[in-house]
Amino acid sequence: MKTLIIMLVLSAFIVPGFILRKIKMLSAESTDSLSSILLYVCQPMLIINSLCVFEDEDWALIQSMSKVSLLCDFAIVMAVSTVAFLLLFGICKLIFIKYQNKTAAGIYSFITLFSNCGFIGVPFIEMFSDHNPLATIYVMVFNIVFCVFSWTVGVYFITGSRKDISFKKVILNPTIIASVIALILFFVPEINFFMFEEVEEIKVFPQYLAHTTTPVSMLIVGIRIADMTARDIFTKPMAYFAGALRLLLAPAVTLCVALAFFAIIKAVNPSAVQQDYAFLAPIISMAMSPAASVVAMSTRFKGDTALSATTFVTSTLISIIIIPLIASAAMSIWGML
Template sequence: MFTVTLVTVAVMLAYAVPGYLLSRFRAVKEEAIPAFAKVLMYVCQPCLTLYAFDRVEYSVDLLKEIGIFFAVTLLAQLIAILLFYAVVKGRGDDVAYRVSAVAAAFGNCAFMGVPLVEAALPDAPRAVLMSAIFFLTMSLLGWTLASYLITRNKRFVSVKSIFLNPSVLILVVALPLFFTHTKLPSTVASAVEILGKMTTPLCMLIMGMRLAHMSPRALIGRPVQYAAIGVKLIVFPLAVYGIAWLMPVALYLKQTLLLLSACPVASVVLNFAEMHGAGQENAANVVLVSTGLSLLTIPLLSLLL
């Protein structure tokens, strides 16, 4: 398992190299990066969710597992954010501390998580679906609690945005097909799979582009950011895995929880920071540094499987 996860993460990180070179040699300008991010969020990510639902067959048993996974991941992220923020609340006027609280819980569970669970758990197709559920819970918290913490302004907490974001809207298509045992036509399914699996290379290309535009000083970051990275890469996955082992659920579900929880800080943390115009440099730091360090932490944590 160690070798499988090590190679998988290394390949994913290698996708960032072309993005770095394109930006370094000015073939892609910094102002063009958000356009790539929009393709990722509004096209590829919804296709990944649809692909995940299309791979499995509906059953009452699976529905129960989805419900358990939804509840565990939602509560785990909520508790992690609130606990981290409670510790740093005295310095809450500094946006770096607020961004770090969000980063301590939000992981790249879809864009990096899908290839990771496909490689580590090839006999558990439901694991891919769980990555979509994890991403959904993260999106729900992102448009509410995370947006408020980053901005400290309630007007950025939008109920409308909760339901009108890509990760939720795609469920209007995916859930009816799932519940009625309806599969996508092979040609459509193939196109959806291709677009869905573009999420990983595109996400890493974007990270490489962002890295090329960061100064060494910004990349080094601040102690609170490393505290958030430590929580996200080590404390959070171990805590979630410990809770999972106390629950009477299938083994693959426990393994999936560990692998997805171990993913580095999600790029959506940076997306929210950019959207709200606060803490962009801090968010970029925790995303990039945690992604690099995950080459070591994910394979080590996989030894627990």
């Protein structure tokens, strides 16, 4: 039931953009500005807010933990996530190697690799972990890896070219800069000014901007699909295939990677103790519906925005049924270890 409510709320954010575009109060070009705000302001603040702003009791729990233990868990999340992304990238290249429409192949590959790990992933991990703050943090560590890949591999999928990808562009990207700042503030709490009682009011700055990430991304989707017919949206078989890859293949690959890392760590050091959620967070995150940023990315880099929107919508509808099944299966498999 909670899954249905989350997906309905997600879908509801589409409606204002759809209506405003239909009554001509928004132009098709308005998505350009919204995409820039989403990618260069909202996403960086989502990272800052997730790793630097906490409730007092959660912050106290985090500070009571060993920094070495947290670093090890962060390393596990990043390693599992990175290997999973690389494997899925290779699988997508193999699946679509002979697909004649390279632009469409790129969109389908983007859908396969990148999930809505923020808006949907966080509520799910909270539900399954009984609101364990560490579980949520691990999802956001996954999100850092997600951002690195989306601004490199994701841009390549959208554009079909490497010309918009460079080391300089990646390290100067606001989301990457925000990730570095967030990690520093997290591991050096003495300088995490967001948690200073004397100036606690400044918390609202990253909080408000972070909370606009999902509404803005869905507004963009609503504006785009307002110019399409139901036939345009629901009659593309490959969109459903891409949705199946996203919702079935991606979490399955990530589960296998997590199990492999778990086995290796236990073989090397049987007494090692890691949080289960360090392994589960990437799996749950990868089991979510497609990232709404596919439309924003397509808008920003002049990709096929219509195909991005239709594939996103169809895959998201499928996910209402599949997400809880996959997430529950992953938790059950892990619980047997």
